[in-house]
Amino acid sequence: MRPFTYIAPQTLDATLDALRTAQPGTKILAGGTTLYDLMKLDIETPPAVIDVHRLVELDTIDPSERELVFGAGARMADVADHPAIRTDYPALSESLWRAASQQLRNMATVGGNLLQRTRCAYFRGGPEFPCNKRTPGSGCAAIGGQDRGHALLGGSDSCIATYPGDFAIALIAFDATVDTLGPNGERSVPLAELHVEPGEDPTREHVLAPDELIIRIRVPATPAGRGSTYLKIRDRESYAFALASAAAGLTFDADGMINECRIALGGVATRPWRATEAEQTLIGQRLTPQTARHAGEVAFAAARPGTHNGFRVELGIRTVADALRTAGERATR
Structure with missing residues (x-):
């Protein structure tokens, strides 16, 4: 160092x-x-x-009837274990519980978690491996290389590293916003616009300026929070990024038809990925194994598998379907 x-x-x-x-x-x-x-x-x-x-100003957790507010300095473990979050937004709680070991959750902050670097083994592997994110213009060793854990969605000819976070996946499903502060003042950024795809410049991962600090995260209150889940599939239960994950939230009308649906994908894209087209396939429909799988298929319709990661398309489809099933069970309790 x-x-x-x-x-x-x-x-x-x-x-x-x-x-x-x-x-x-x-x-x-x-x-x-x-x-x-x-x-x-x-x-x-x-x-x-x-x-x-x-900074005590950043260490807050405030669930209200209108919105959830997390100070950016709140610890992941504290947010995950907050009674109101566990009851009213299980997807948010589960995304934090499954994000890292207990030691890391006790130290890591929710704001820092959102801005962790998008990275892969080649990025960490040293100068012998070309990596446009580490050394611009050097190439991407993952493209045509060992890409088992790399992105199926949102990649470019310059980078296919997968966004590694879990909390952002649940947040984007529930229309979260981050408030930032810097020498030029305060502003609000929808989480859906915070992270960017690599394009030709993989070194740029988000829209914040170098002197801009996330001070809070806000999540609008919604009944779909109670009927939600975060499902993470990985090679081992700890110390591993997702091979595929999905945040899902549902509500039903009196006739058992879906009237609100939220789906976001993790572990498979270069940024947190909202599957809006998949959501629309379920509105006004009953939740069945067939409709849930179809939503998963739509969510992965634009996937671009590489050499070794094609199996994760089917894995991702099943992950979405299973998350919807759990969300549906919770929404009808």
Whole structure:
């Protein structure tokens, strides 16, 4: 790890002052569970880090009748175990429980989790492997290489690394918004617009400026929260990214027809992926094994398998169908 300057402001105002005068390349440190890891690998080499994990203004959890509000500094474990989240939004709770080990959940923040680097083994593997995300213009070793865990959706000729997070998948299904703060003021960004596909510049993963800080996450209240789930399929139960995952939420009318449907995909795309066309296939329909599978097929209709990851199309379809079944059971309790 290279030497760096450590800055630990005690208030949001002091944080803004630090951001105004920060050297180019300075990073914001929250839980540090991803940043320190990449610094040890010499992938991230910031001249300074601004530690915001002690800011009490960011450490809040506020479920209300109108919306859920999470301070960006709230710990993943605390949000996952909050009684109101577990009862009214099980998909959000489950996405955090299944995201990492207990030790990491106790340290990592929900804001930092949203902005963890999109990465793959080639990105972490060192200079012997070409990686446009690490060294622009060097190529992508995953394309035509060992791509078993790489993206089926949203990839480009420059990068097919899969977005690794779980919480963002559940959040995008429920129309979450992030509020940010920087020297230029405060703004709100729909989560659906926060992350970007790699295109020709895989180094750009989100729309935030280098001096912009997520301060809170807001989720509109919806009855579909109670009838929801987050299903994650992976090679092993811990310390593994998803091979396929799905967040699903449903409500039914008095006749048993679906009147609200939410589906988002994880583990299969270069960013959190909302499957809006799949949702529309279920509106006004009964939830059956056939309609649930059809929704999964529509969700993966645009998938572009590579050399070794084609099996994950069928896996993803089944994951969506199984998540819808669980959501349907919860919605009709």
